[in-house]
Amino acid sequence: MDRPFKLSVRDDGIYLTVEPEGELVLSDVVALLKEKQIEDYDGQLVARAVQERTGESVKIAERKTDLDRPAKMEIRISEDGLSCSMKLTPPLGKLPLPSPEDIERFLRDHGVVEGFKADVIRALASGSHLNQWVEVARGREVVHGKDAAIVYKVDLQRLKPKETQEGKRVDMKDLGTVINVLKGQELAEKTPPVPGQDGMTVMGKPIKAQAPKDKNLPAGSGTEMSEDRMHLYAAQDGHLSIKDGKLCVLPLFEVKGDVDYGVGNIQFVGPVMVRGSVREGFSVKAGGDLFVDGVVEGAHLSCEGNMVIKVGVRGTGKALLEAKGDVSCAYIDQAHVRAGGDVRVSEAIMHSQVSARGSVIVQGSKKGQIVGGRVQAGIEVVCETLGSEMGTKTEVVVGVPPELMEERRRIVESLKDLKAKMGDVNTNLGYLKKLEERDLLDDQKRALMVRLTRAKFQLQGQISVLEKRMAAIEAEVESSKASGRVRVKGTCHNGVVVSIRGMNYIVRSDQKFVSFAVEEGEIRIKPFDY
Structure with missing residues (x-):
């Protein structure tokens, strides 16, 4: 931090200037005078200048030319050799500050050859940063290479057991044992190695960068790599497994x-x-x-x-x-x-x-x-x-088949609902078209007409899909009516209920080696190999 006082050397003597602001004690001024080897100073004038702090220059001693000294340059280098700092003490007397060339020459004479900060050196030469340590040279930092990395696109950790709704217990049935993957799904991506850059100390000593290490994608059975060998994909549907450090996709x-x-x-x-x-x-x-x-x-x-x-x-x-x-x-x-x-x-x-x-x-x-x-x-x-x-x-x-009849029932209900909606849409469209013919459609009704027309096409598509499925079901139901039998090679016991194509038959007495089949509109008992 700058001192709140300074010494200046003039032709007629040495002057002390004490600024009004800033912390200061008399001993600080005396110490500087001794440091500058100024001994024949007027102590009373010095004390008064410190006490009054007017900011004006006060002559405190006669000038002795034999005490004039050049500026003092000091340097220190950091332990890692990447930084050099300088402290420039101004000259005493009429001697000039060192030039930028003088400062750089001084640095080179002391072994500093790399990373000069020209702007800082010029500032020192112009009188800035005096009596302070400032960095005048900075070496080149080493940049170590980055190893190749594998980024996994699937969670290789077994999924944690999920908490129940109460949040107090874990569901041990849901352990995430299986990691499902599909053919073509990306499993891993390789990030290539990045080469490093060597560094240099301010003394010109090279700092060797650490060479990066390469890695291969963990390609196992059931996987395939991209042409550039930077991406790993599943070659088939299956579950993910790790064997000998490699990803495998197993179909079973x-x-x-x-x-x-x-x-x-x-x-x-x-x-x-x-x-x-x-x-x-x-x-x-x-x-x-x-x-x-x-x-x-x-x-x-x-x-x-x-x-x-x-x-x-x-x-x-x-x-x-x-x-x-x-x-x-x-x-x-x-x-x-x-x-x-x-x-x-x-x-x-x-x-x-x-x-x-x-x-x-x-x-x-x-x-x-x-x-x-x-x-x-x-x-x-x-x-x-x-x-x-x-x-x-x-x-x-x-x-x-019972599930077929259940599907048929659902389709019948859906068709009934869709056709009712279609009826409403057609009624509203008919009304709007009549208004259009009479040129009575405003913008709001015209927009409604567009929406209804779009809805009509959507309903037609849904109805068409369901009607085709219904036709397929009806064909299957019709073909199944020709089949249907129950065959018992040993004994069919009393009390058994046999239903074929919606008709019921209750077995009243034990039967052996028999078949139950529909003939002439009723269930009849036939031999087993009928």
Whole structure:
């Protein structure tokens, strides 16, 4: 910080000027006088100047030319060698300040050769920053290279268990076990390495930049790289896995043991293989086939393909199995099963609700029994034993697939609603067209007419789509009327209710090796191989 006083040397003597503002004690002035080797000064004048602080120059000593000294230059260099600072003490007497060339020469003589700050050096030479340390040279900072980096576009961390609505417990069933990816989805991106730049100290010593390290994309099986090898994509639908540090996309998701709290619910875009059982309360959803080696308890299973359960379903009234294709298992006990194809069971269907668009076949063992509950099939039901000696209520329905009739009902309701809306639109359009013919349409009514015309086209499109679907359903219903039968190779017990194409038949006494089929408008009993 600048002192609030200064000494000046004139031809007739040495003068002291004390500014009115700023902190000052007499000892500060005396110290400067001694530093400048000025001894024959008038102490009384010095004390008065400090006390009065008028800002005027006061002669305090005679000038002695032998005390004139040149300016003093001092430098210091930082430990890392990147900065050089200078302190310039002005000359005493009539000697001039050093020129910029003098200052630079002084720096070079002391080993400073790099990064001169010309503007600061010129300022020093002009009298600025005197008696202060200022940076006069700055070396070149080293810029270390940046390593190549891999940016993952998918979350490789297993998703955290989700909190329940109460926010106090975590849902251990939803562990995010499966990371689904689709063909063409970007998995990772490589950021190339950035080379570094060497630095230089003010003394001219080079500082070597750290060389960057390159990395390769973690391409494993089921993945592919872009031509520039900077992007990694999934080559197929599947689930993401890491093997030996590489990303792999596997088309089959395999659970080595049971689906339970250690695994959580599973939802996968492709086929799923469960080597153990599926425990109660858990769900497995597969975008392809679904295989279970063990037992399915009160769980929810669904798949877009076929479902194969090696042991069986012990549903306790809670299990729900849905497959777009066939369902195959050893037994079904107290479960709801829906199949877009056939249901094939080797041992028994017990007290369950089973629906198949194709056939329900319970054969492959001596038992082959359907007992209790309701079994529905679009084509036929085949089993070894139907019902039980105890007369357990058992219902078998064949003919039109029930889900088809439900879809037909929904379409009928939708068409009724859409056609009612179409009627309203046509009525309003007719009224507006009459106004148009009489040139009575204002801007508001004309805008309404445009909106109604657009709505009419939209309704026509929706109605057309539903009518085409309805025609397809009607054709399928008509073709299914020619099929539909129930075949029992062993015994059909008393009390069984057989429904074919909407007609019911109650079995009044045990029958063996029989078929139930529609003939001449009624259900009749025929031989098994009919």
